Amino acid sequence: MLERRRFLQLGTLGLSALSFSGFKSNSETRKPIVISTWGEGIAANKAAWNILRVGGRALDAVEQGVMVTESSLNCCVGLGANPDRDGYVTLDSCIMDENANCGSVAFLERIKHPVSVARRVMEKTPHVMLVGSGAQQFALAQGFPLESAELSESAKKAYENWLIKSEYKPVINIENSKNQTAFAPNKLENGKWNHDTIGMVAMDANGNLSGSCTTSGMGFKMRGRLGDSPIIGAGLFVDNEIGAATATGQGEDVIRICGSHLVVELMRQGLSPENACKKAVERIIKIKGTSAKDIQVGFIAINKKGEYGGYCIQKGFDFAVCYADDKNFMIPGKFLI
Numbered sequence: 001m002l003e004r005r006r007f008l009q010l011g012t013l014g015l016s017a018l019s020f021s022g023f024k025s026n027s028e029t030r031k032p033i034v035i036s037t038w039g040e041g042i043a044a045n046k047a048a049w050n051i052l053r054v055g056g057r058a059l060d061a062v063e064q065g066v067m068v069t070e071s072s073l074n075c076c077v078g079l080g081a082n083p084d085r086d087g088y089v090t091l092d093s094c095i096m097d098e099n100a101n102c103g104s105v106a107f108l109e110r111i112k113h114p115v116s117v118a119r120r121v122m123e124k125t126p127h128v129m130l131v132g133s134g135a136q137q138f139a140l141a142q143g144f145p146l147e148s149a150e151l152s153e154s155a156k157k158a159y160e161n162w163l164i165k166s167e168y169k170p171v172i173n174i175e176n177s178k179n180q181t182a183f184a185p186n187k188l189e190n191g192k193w194n195h196d197t198i199g200m201v202a203m204d205a206n207g208n209l210s211g212s213c214t215t216s217g218m219g220f221k222m223r224g225r226l227g228d229s230p231i232i233g234a235g236l237f238v239d240n241e242i243g244a245a246t247a248t249g250q251g252e253d254v255i256r257i258c259g260s261h262l263v264v265e266l267m268r269q270g271l272s273p274e275n276a277c278k279k280a281v282e283r284i285i286k287i288k289g290t291s292a293k294d295i296q297v298g299f300i301a302i303n304k305k306g307e308y309g310g311y312c313i314q315k316g317f318d319f320a321v322c323y324a325d326d327k328n329f330m331i332p333g334k335f336l337i
């Protein structure tokens with residue numbers, strides 16, 4: 001109703017202003033729109049919105065959006081993030097467009113923007129996925145600079161702290177302090193709980209969908225470990241007829257259910273984005289049983305109407321939604337346990 005009133009108030013501004021103000025241009029569709037995981041999503045959405053608001057492509061928006069997070073040196077994602085248990089930061093990322101084109105890199109070291117390398121894999125190679133030294137070699141050949149191998153200050157401290165016990169405890173993305181006390185090194189100095197992934201999905205003014213996902217993976221993971229984030233269908237999936245979904249949290253459990261693909265398929269069956277995310281979370285909980293309380297997984301999704309939603313296993317996950325210059329806000333993920 002509010003949106004309808006605003007539509008009428010702004011009627012004199014003309015159609016181009018309407019289509020980029022992010023409210024429903026007709027009673028069916030809200031576009032453009034971008035949503036992304038966690039609090040970092042606000043800054044990432046802003047960058048994505050700057051592309052979407054002037055009629056840019058969703059693919060460019062989801063790349064530029066998560067690059068903001070990858071650039072942050074005091075964040076969960078990118079070269080400033082926590083290393084693996086051997087002290088190396090390894091990055092995973094993927095991207096997918098409205099034509100089911102997709103690209104991915106995994107176990108990539110010393111490259112600042114894995115999402116952009118993933119896009120090059122998509123656009124410049126006949127492949128979908130490059131990993132490790134081959135991915136780095138490709139990135140360098142494409143002109144991406146080789147960055148320092150030094151850990152960021154916050155990651156160095158967290159790693160030194162972790163080395164005291166060197167306890168391999170694959171617990172991530174739980175911003176619930178009760179469950180995180182055993183994983184104190186993962187707490188940043190500013191008191192904010194750490195996590196490691198940003199996933200973003202967007203629909204542009206033309207109604208085309210794209211998505212991106214980028215991560216440093218689980219902090220202090222085994223060297224060589226990959227999670228869901230670089231895996232199309234697990235960490236990210238886009239079907240331009242239906243919708244797009246992305247995941248965050250313990251990647252192993254997202255992979256087990258092909259999480260993002262499952263969410264999109266549930267939307268195909270008629271579920272709203274929120275209910276599709278909920279069903280996917282329920283499936284993980286069913287598999288994990290009582291141990292589900294020890295992990296976090298969150299999904300977010302949008303559909304072709306510009307409806308959005310998210311769901312997670314337990315309290316603490318939130319996501320950022322942006323569909324107008326003055327509408328970029330956080331939503332607490334509903335949770336099941």
Ligand code: GLY
Binds near residue numbers: 197216226249
């Ligand atoms: N979802 C990020 C990971 O498990 O690596």
